[in-house]
Amino acid sequence: MPRHRPSYFSVGLAAILWLAAASCQAAGAQPASGPTAVGQVTSAAPGLQATLTAQTGAPRAGSNTLDFFLADAAGQPIADAVVTFDLDMTNMSMGIYQVEARADGAGHYLSPVVFSMPGPWRLVALIDRPGQLQEQVRFDFPVEAQ
Numbered sequence: 001m002p003r004h005r006p007s008y009f010s011v012g013l014a015a016i017l018w019l020a021a022a023s024c025q026a027a028g029a030q031p032a033s034g035p036t037a038v039g040q041v042t043s044a045a046p047g048l049q050a051t052l053t054a055q056t057g058a059p060r061a062g063s064n065t066l067d068f069f070l071a072d073a074a075g076q077p078i079a080d081a082v083v084t085f086d087l088d089m090t091n092m093s094m095g096i097y098q099v100e101a102r103a104d105g106a107g108h109y110l111s112p113v114v115f116s117m118p119g120p121w122r123l124v125a126l127i128d129r130p131g132q133l134q135e136q137v138r139f140d141f142p143v144e145a146q
């Protein structure tokens with residue numbers, strides 16, 4: 001077994017931990033009025049870039065407005081999709097909760113959503129585009145108490 005492998009692994013792990021810490025600091029340093037990134041992509045669609053944001057401090061139990069942004073691999077916004085949010089908790093099923101997001105131009109799709117309780121949630125964005133098979137992007141995130 002090559003002896004240098006463990007140290008490469010440690011360096012890689014340290015870099016990942018440093019990046020995680022840096023991104024936490026960046027999130028904490030956001031201005032009070034700025035949008036908040038919601039979760040991270042845990043299942044992506046090939047060739048698509050997607051982000052999910054909410055108002056500062058969200059998501060929280062109760063009403064929220066989520067903004068799903070969709071772009072192609074080159075970063076060009078995709079504005080001609082029909083995007084449906086499929087929401088549920090990951091530790092229990094809360095039943096079927098789907099809502100079609102409103103296209104807001106320049107690749108943004110908005111919808112009010114109601115989180116009926118705090119805890120671990122996931123949002124699967126169902127992406128339908130003309131002449132293409134449906135694609136899905138999944139985000140996992142905690143919902144705080146109101």
Ligand SMILES: [Cu+2]
Nearest residue numbers: 089092094117
């Ligand atoms: Cu629940």
